Amino acid sequence: AIDLAMITLFSITLPWTAVGFWNAVIGLIIMRSNDDPAFTVCPPLADATDRSLVDTRTALLSCIRNEDTEAVGRNLNLMIEGLVDAGAGEHFEVFVLSDSDWPEVIAAEQALAAELAGRWHGHIAVTYRHRDDNSGFKAGNIRDFCERWGAKFDFMLVLDADSLMAPESILRMVRTMQSSPRLGILQTLMVGLPSASAFARPFQFGMRLGMKSFSIGSAWWQADAGPYWGHNALIRTAPFIAHCELPRLPGDGPLGGWVLSHDQVEAALMRRAGYEVRVMPVEGGSWEENPTTLPEYLRRDLRWCQGNLQYLKLLRLPDLHPVSRVQLLLAILMFASSPAWVMLMVLGASRMAIDIGPVYEPLPGQLLFWSIMAMIFAPKFASIIDALATPAGRQRFGGTPRLLLGSTTEALYSMLMGPIVAIGHSVFIGGLFFGRAIVWGAQRRAVHWVTPLAALRRVWPQTLLGIAAITWFAAHGPNGALLFSPFFIGALLAVPIAVTTSLPAFGLLLARIGLLRTP
16 A cells, blocks of 8 residues: 555656656757757747847836835846847836835835936836735736736736846847747746855756756747746737736635736637747846745745646636646646655655565665656756857856866755755645645845744754654664655755855855856
8 A cells, every 4th residue: 555655656746757857858959959949949039130120019017016126126227228228219118017015115116116217218118007906916917007008019028026138138039029920928048147145056056057958848849838937028918918817716715816826827828819939948138036045935936836736726728728738737746746755755764664565675766766866857967968068068157177066066955955845845735725825925035144043933844854754764764764865864954954055155155166157
């Protein structure tokens, strides 16, 4: 019975792992066999030229809620300045769309909007709008814009508070959408803005390693039913207004009401309406800020977790493209696989201590373990191979020694972080059955130290499970501990990891020595 349960749990974890592996394999083949892989997987890019006339109207939507207005203003000023310098300002208009409910933040937003409007008067118009409530959350914020002003614009560029895009990337997207009338959503690859956070640095390094091969591979098989990640994406306004309004989900529980993870649902609805949804797998020109501490990372992840699990109520939407339906299912499994992994590890540890059935054979177990590790890390392996293949690729990561040392460091970091995140997901998903839901709050983006007590309040379940597991192995299964202990060691070290990676001095030290350097 235990073995059957373990096989069942393992089967739940396998789809996301297998898809990631094949994305990496396909991506590596395309990267090494094409001079410009982006054209291969996103044909509309080939139809646009850098000198074609921009003759459309695009709204830049800065969607904010209780954010640091200084950072928002910095990013908007950079984008506006770039578009004006490129001579394209007349084709754009900026909308600061606020859902804030803190009076001091609202006052700062109004001052920012007035400063932007005054500075760029005669070049790019700036409009500020504040909603008294945030019904529908971010999707409702954008829907309100569409109802008020959407008919005036051909396209809208959706931005988060931490979004920054190069003017060249924005104009390339606009020209691409102009030349492809059936292109509904064009999503960019987003990379992390430079950060002084020791937590964000390995996270950003890992993303840069795995993102390119993974995204190119997935863009190949997803084709015109691709992803939308909610920001740094250009959207054709008319079909979005006509076809992408989200339903309010039935029920009053955590999985009912407004849709939190609106983006992939809107992509599915856009594709259902006959418009293409594609990713532009070009590395550079599109940035976002990554969480600077482990507690902030978990808080953001749990909001995505609840939103993705709402897709359970949307899988049966009629007439969806098959790939769009697969996208929704994979988004669910991305979080549903976490409890399966945790239970698989717990049952595996229990199984070694119970003398039933065949004697435990370490070799097959280790072969399976390392096979799964290879599949999980395949996107990063693929990008390492691609980077090492050319001098320019090696130099982008600071040279071969830094690339290999950074890759090893990040791999170990990922192995420790994996169980911390998986246990966090599992505890949260368990709480959903009792009516627990995430609070829609502002992200704390600045680098800050997390005290041991604050860390323990956030990751005490991980710590408790780690202590229990290591004690169990010491008493019942020391031989099998080599197979399962990486999972539980990560859980045991959750508090030290949260505290040390939040130290500002540690982040500055990593930057100074050039470890985990990204292009």
